[in-house]
Amino acid sequence: MSRPPARAVIFGCAGLRLSPEERKLFAKAQPWGAILFARNIADPQQLWALTSELRDAVGRDLPILIDQEGGRVQRMRSPHWRDWPPALEQCQRAHDPARAMYLRGRLIASELRACGIDVNCAPLADIATDHTHPVLQNRCYGTEPAQVVANALAMARGLIAGGVLPVLKHIPGHGRAQADSHLDLPVISASHAELAQSDFAAFRGLANLPLGMTAHLLFKDIDPTQxxxxxxxxIRLIREEIGFQGLLMTDDISMQALDGPVVQRADTALSAGCDLVLHCNGDLHEMTALADICPLLDDASLARSNAALSQRRPAETCDLDALDTEYATLTAWRNTARI
Structure with a gap:
């Protein structure tokens, strides 16, 4: 039996298990992937059952995503999983920041794979400034492009070594935003030349990663309208100037930074050049509408999807306890929550 084709959308779901209606939608719509949030997570056994249900519903090895950055943004928490310090704090105090980020990625990946999750929405290459909005600031990996590239690349390599694909975000750079894009549209007034030397430079250094996520930001000097x-x-700047050739998904299409009906937003994003629409809230009505307008992947988007998914592989063998001890030594921080 041939593998069902994937649609250019990623869906969430409402609860701890798939409802019959959700199962039918996933089977019919064939989304490229699914994304999980705290509302979908109770304990390791339940989470494994849910990821298995999602794959059974579509009849293929569905990529399953999560935002498990560590710090404030981690959907899996103690007592069943490790809690992590904010990334910026860790990078500032670690004896070897890049090695610490690699270990963080490798240890996070081990917990994700144990529950059936194989894509993590990390690393971030946004550059922290004194003015970065608090929703993002301490999630960043540094304040200079070279520092951010080194730490983000290490995090990505740790995830990949643990059998989890990384998603680079938020392209082309969210660090200058002084508004929360969950609620409002941030407007960036810096010149194109200034952005090219700083914000965009960090992403250029990570352009070979397999998956990426756009930012809901208005760059006045480049496109003052969209x-x-x-x-x-x-999107052309992301592809040509930054050089990112991986599979590109939107940030959550239902965030309030964007105007208009969700279906209109999704259609505009795909027309602009995004490969995938990310829809996170689990609203069945919205997902059904998106399934009607998001096409099956083909041509360049399908090639990028195949290239990204070809990098999925089993976790490399390692001594996780030894890595945990090394991480604690590098960061002067020891976690007490273990599976």
Whole structure:
């Protein structure tokens, strides 16, 4: 039996198990992937059952995503999983920041794979400044492009070594945002030249990663009318100036930084050049509408998807306890929550 084709969308789900209606939708729509949140997570056994249900529903090895950055943004928490310090704090205090980020990625990957999750929405290459909005600031990996590239690349390599694909975010750079894009559209007034030397430079150094996520930001000097996610000009910049050739998904299409009906936003994002629409809230009505307008992957998007998924592989063998001890030594921090 041939593998069902994947649609250019990633869906969430509402609860701890798939409802009959969700199962039918996933089977019919064939989303490229699924994304999980705290509302979907109780304990390791339940989480494994849910990831298995999602794959059974579509009849293939569905990529399953999560935001497990560590710090404030981690959907899996103690007592069943490790809790992590904010990334910026860790990078500032670690004896070897890049090695510490590699270990963080490798240890996070071990917990994700044990529950059937194989894509993590990390690393971040946004550059922290004194003015970065608090929703993002301490999630960043540094304040200079070279530092951010080294730490983000290490995190990505740790995830990959643990059998988890990384998603680079938020392209082309969220660090200058002084508004929360969950609630409002941040407007970036810096010149193109200034951005090219700083924010964009960090992403250029990570352009070979397999998956990426756009930012819902308005860059006044480049496209003063459309947020990056919806802007052909900005998507072309991501592809050509930054050089990112991986599979590109939107940030959550239902965030309030974007205007108009969700279906219209999704159609505009795909027309602008995004490969996948990310829809996170689990609203069955919205997902059904998106399934009607998001096409099956083909041509360049299908090639990018195949290239990204070809990098999925089993975790490398390692001594996780030894890595945990090394991480604690590097960061002067020891976690007490273990599976």
């Amino acid at each position: 947020p990056a996610t919806l802007s052909p000009t900005m």
